[in-house]
Every structure is written in structure tokens, then in C-alpha cells.
Amino acid sequence: MRKKTATLLLFLLLGIPAAAVADDLPEYTILQASGPVTVDGRLDEPSWQAAPPVDAFLFPWWEAGEKEPTDARLLWDEENLYVAFVATDKHISATLTQRDAPVSRDDAVEVFIAPDTAAVEIYFNFEFNALGTILDRSPRDNRSSAWNAEEIVVAITIDGTLNDESDEDRLWTTEIAIPFSSFADFAPRLPPRDGDAWRLNLYRIGGAVNPQFSVWSDTRTEKAQYHVPERFGIVHFSAAPVTATAIKDSSLGEIKKEGR
Template structure:
């Protein structure tokens, strides 16, 4: 591991606590080759790029029993995904769009293009290629509405089963899925120029996997001896440290390089992301304090937080409470920009 990444790793562990580690990074390369969405990564562009690290348990401390990895590419109009999943018993029974797809084994994509934890996207697809696409205005911790009837217009996907689906009489190798999503699906306005050339998005991938049982030779989620469905497994690309995918501040970083597939590019997580992680830590402490004391803390000492430095650099920070919540501000020692986190967890960045 490079020295710079080692320092950054130590920093993230120190400020986030628990089992959280440095978010993963991935570089998606630009292509001009046409991609046929057929569930098979047969194009030369797919062959030229590396997959992500193998998925890990969502808390980051267990190795899944089946491997999962993802590749990404992009062109001027779409972002592409190709996921491969080992699975000796490929099954599914949900065929209606926008049903709760994670009640089957599934593959999931989470995307927050502007890195503010609000207005993000979730896509879930099972081995029958049934889609659940959602638009989420705020993380569930804020009691926000979820727009289940939102549609990612132009979304295309195709599944290839390496075996026979819903057949308990054989052993499968697994399944793969190929996806294309137009950048237009992520636009916030008609004139929004949102193709992220040489920029990053916050992204994570999840795979939900269930123990199964057979009844009349049909698959279903396994029940325990009390008739309750056993808990699912949650395997992810970038570990969350907790069993909760809806903490966008802990997702990985995908950098959309303008270099071509087959070339090499380097991406470093911006220094100001360290400032944001401090703000999220303070946000959680404020929430805990309010739950316990029925009021917001007015000074950092009430939050048991006396650390006012980042890597030896003094941090200027303030707490401002108001009738509906609070603002916590931090001035970045790296760029001198002002960052504000609100009571709903959204970060506002004051640009130069």
C-alpha cells in the first residue's frame, strides 16, 4: 500500500470509529465501442478493465461464501455495469417491477452523484432480471419519503444464468448481469450537464443472498424452526461498518476517467472528504445527544469531542442552533472552504 493511502486509512479509522474503514475507490474508463446489453462481457472494452475487489460482508469483517465483483465503463451518454456472482443455486420468483426485489437474491447499485447524501438512487435486480428502481430524497434515518414510482427512463439490463434457474436438480456456476443507465436518468433539470468526466460519484454495490428451502421442488427463503424467515446475508463492495446501506457518506468513490479503457489513471480521494467525515461524526453525536437530553448541544465539549485538528492542522468550527435544528460548520484546513452540515445530514459547501 502506498504511504499516502496508509495515512488516509489511519485517518478514516480514527474519525469514524467502530469497524468502518477507508471507502473503496474504482476508476471507470471512457469508451467509444458500442456495448450490447446481453449479460455477457464479450466486448473488448470489458476485457481491458479490471473488476472491483471481491465483495465483503457489509460490516467488513467476514468473507462471503460466494464471490462477487463488478466492472464499470462509461461513454458520453451512459454508464455501464457488469457484475459476476457465484451461486450454486440460482433462483427467483419475483417478476413484477418495483416489488421488494431483495426478498430474492439480488444485485444492487446505490448512486449519489453530488455527494451530499440526499437525492440518491437505488437499483435492485434479481436473476429473473426484474427491476426495482427507487429515488430517495433523504436517508431513511431522516424519515424521508421513498419514491417507488420513480422510473430510470432508458435503463437496460440483461441477465445470463450460468446453469439453469429454478432447477434444484443441478448445480449452477452463478449468474451475471449487464446494465446500461443513461446519464439523463440522473439529471436534476432539463439543462443539467451531469456527465461526470474526470469527476467522481459516491457509489456502492450490494448483493443480498438468502439461505433457501425447497417445497414441492420450488425455492423460497429458508425458515427457522419457529417458522420465521432466517436473516439474509449482505455482501458489499465497500464495507459500511454497520448493517445499513443507507449511509451514503460511507459509500465508495467511482472516478470517471476521460482516459480510454486499457489505459491507466490514478484517483486520490480529495482532502476535503476528511472534513466531511468529521462533520458526519458530529452530526451523529448531535443526534444521539438530542435523543438523550431533548435538546441540541451548544458546544463541542457536550459532544465529548475536543479534537480540533485534522492531521495536525487546526480546524475552525462552530455550532449554531436554531428553532428547527442546527448547523455545524468547519473550515477546511486544506482548501479554506466552508462546509456546513444541517440537522438532516445534508452537507452544504461554500465554494470560493
């Protein structure tokens, strides 16, 4: 909390209004799933097909190599927060299989969540490699690896050949269900209600060939750093069923490319 306060004071001393500090954070409305979601890595439910993607991922630390786009979208119901990533990747690699292994060394996607917008420094991180291995941390016990999110479910599908650099792959898909019970004691109310806001960020990292370091909300750090909760984007929960909303350009078959 001290770091956040000091940053805010610095902006005020420089004559920058407090509201301007975070007014460039991306926002996204999480629509409610209109039916059951089966976590199998296929994303073939109507809810996923209609859910809008988040803004294209940014590459703030890009220096060389090919920028490989990532499509990410979210849904929710009374029990779970659902997150899906479709990651374009010509060389998919992952070897770590033990729970809480450092999966960011592999091709991986990550979700960082602060369920209380008044305390963004209290956040959870969930990380998944292309084998579906999970690393999860909570604010409990100094972010100890002893904590595991109970009943979290992840499924991966790969369009290509894992750990084979002799050919080119197309993409890998990650589908995740994070139970809202994981956030007990840290969220203002569970499950969230229509209009509630949380803070979160979405990331992609790693890979043995052409490593990727991309983000939904720019962390504004000189080097790749994902543990920057003050730069988490803002998500709003909506009780509107996803299929009842007119969504344009939401097809999972088209992945938006980032220009920066």
C-alpha cells in the same frame, strides 16, 4: 444532512480528524468504453474484458455458509453508466417479475449512487434480481415507487438452472446501462467529465439457499443495512479509453475471493 453532521461532530469530539472519517472508503476509476456496449449479459466486448474489477466484495455480516464471490466492474460513455456483476452462485433463485417488486427477496445485485459528493444523503438505488426484474428509487417524491428510470436496460445470463435446488449452478451475470439522464437535477453536471467524482456502493443480497449479503464498501452496521450513503465508495470518471490502459488481472474468467 443532520445525521452526517452529528456523526462528524462525534468524531471531532473524540479527537479523530475529519479526514480520517472516510479515508478507508474504497475508490475506483471508471474508464471510458472504447466502443459500443451491447447490453446482452455476455460481457464479450473488449471494453468489459479490459475493465478492471472493483475490490473483492466483503462479507461483514457473515456467520455461516459458503462465501460466494462477486466480480463487479464499471464503464461509461457520454450516455450511460454501465455496471456488470458476475456472481458465483451454486443455487440461483428468483421468482419476482413485476417492476419495483422487493427483488432483494431473490438472488439480487444492487447499485446505490449519489451523483453529488457534497450531498451523499441524496442518492438513487437500482436493484436487479436474477430474472432481470428492476426496483428503482430516486430522491424524488420521498423515494416513491412511482418513479422509474427511463430507458434503463438490464440483461441477465445464467450458467445453471434457475430455481432448481436439485443441482449446482455456476454463476449468473448482470449487465446494466443506467442513462445519465436519470440523475438530472441531482448531479452537478451531466454527463460527467474527466476527473469528476461520484459516490456509490455495490451490493449482493438474497438467495433461497445459502443467502448472500456482501458489499463493496463496508457499511459498518451491526446488521445487514445497505442504505448508508456516508459509507458509499468513491468513483472517479476517467476519459481514458479502457483498452488504452494496461490492466493487470482483469480477466472476467477469474473472480477474486474475499478473505474476511
